[in-house]
Amino acid sequence: MDIFNEIKNKLSHEFIDIIEWLDPTNDTIVHRFERYQNEIKNNAKLIVREGQTAVFINEGQLADVFKPGTYTLNTKNLPILTTLKGWKYGFDSPFKAEVYFVNTRLFTDEKWGTKNPFMLSDDRFGLVEIRAFGTYSFRISDAGKFVVDVVGTDANFTSYEINEHLKSLIVTxxxxxxxxANLPIELYAANTSELSETCQEVMQPEFGRVGIALERFYIENVSMPEELKKEIFEYSRLDKLDMVKLSQFKAAKAMEAAAKNEGGTAGAGMGMGMGFVLAQQMGNMMAPQGQNPVFGAQKTDAPAPPPMPAHTMYYYGLNGQQSGPVTFDRLKELFANRTINRETLVWKQGMQNWTALKDVDELKSFLGGNTPPPLPTA
Structure with a gap:
């Protein structure tokens, strides 16, 4: 009796009529259908539900892939599975194959992020460190390739196992x-949508090599050190501000503060004096040309003197290196203390080429020999 029950139990495991898988989890990507010695009864029913794909592996090789539907499994619709073994008890001949159910639904809200900050070069702020994080969504687009290249013989492959690989790929x-992209550093946080789309296009071929489709990729935040944020804010404000209006505003605020001074007669006098000076400064900035800045009357002052003449600046060569700029007097001192000599190459604005000092007209006076001729005799 015990021997009969043992044979009955063995046969019940060996001959499975229905092959299906209901996913009780939210993170299983691939599940291997387990049965005794991998034997499937001829004419068994295969049920593949929506969001699933069934992959048959025979003797370690990909045999067939079934999309959603109900199938009757026999040697007519599975010609690749030719390894059949007869059953001495007269039942239909079973065949051996491993069946992997692949979850092809969309896996959403998967997290990614840079574990360590990475360096970027910016023209204004130099080398900067930034971090980024976000989410992505994927699905299995080629179940056979995914099982062969990634899953292998894993009986229960979860999203956690593939996510570590995908996160490394995404960060890289x-x-x-x-x-x-070489964008200004302040634009990374302001253009996350465009940057997300570009990154998705770049990453999609890498995902496709193992049978995965990157459906969505989002950059939720690009962060940087607080000190850098402050610099960027200050820079952007200065870039937009009208400096003349800012000066007028500050002058007006100073006048208002001076007017509120209640420190006695001396303090009041000082406040009035400061207010007058500040008013005059504001008037200088706001009054039309030719009018008195305070009272609006025509100016009676003498014409302003012309600007001071600019000093000519010279560059000179010393030990094969460019030096300067220096003034005429400083160049004369360098010649006098023999730091430079008559053959030293010099250049100033307006000269086409570097020229020896002795050949520059205004510098020939350094060379001596410019004593006046003797006075004529009577």
Whole structure:
């Protein structure tokens, strides 16, 4: 009796009529259908539900892939599975194959992020460190390739196992893409949508090599050190501000503060004096040309003197290196103390080429020999 029950239990495991899988989890990507010695009864029913794909592996090789539907499994619709073994008890001949159910639904809200900050070069702020994080969504687009190249013989392959690989891939490609974009540093946080789309296009071929489709890729935040944020804010404000209006505003605020001074007669007098000076400064900035800045009357002052003449600046060569600029008097001192000599090359604005000092007209006076001729005799 015990021997009969043992044979009955063995046969019940060996001959499975229905092959299906209901996913009780939210993170399983691939599940291997388990049965005794991998034997499937001829004419068994295969049920593949929506969001699933069934992959058959025979003797370690990909045999067939079934999309959603109900199938009757026999040697007519599975010609690749030719390894059949007869059953001495007269039942239909079973065949051996491993069946992997692949979850092809969309896996959403997967997290990614840079574990360490990475360096970017900016023309105004130099080398800066930034971090980034976000989410992505994927699905299995080629179940056979995914099972062969990634899953292998894993009986229960979860999203956690593939996510570690995908996160590393994402961070690497994200860093490369951001570096090649060469955007001003303040634009990374302001253009996350465009940058997300570009990164998705760059990463999609990498995902496709293992049978995965990157459906969505989002950059939620690009962060940087607080000190750098302050510099960027200050720079952007200065770039937009009208400096003349800012000066007028500050002068007006100073006048208002002076008017509120209640420190006695001396303080009041000082406040009035400061207010007058500030008013005059504001008038100078706001009054039309030719009018008195305070009272609006025509100016009666003498014409302003012409600007001071600019000093000519010279560059000179010393030990094969360019030096300067220096003034005429300083160049004369260098010649006098023999730091430079008559053959030293010099250049100033307006000269086409470097020229020896002895050949520059205004510098020939350094050379001596310019004594006046003797006075004529009577």
């Amino acid at each position: 490609r994200f860093t490369d893409t951001v570096g090649e």
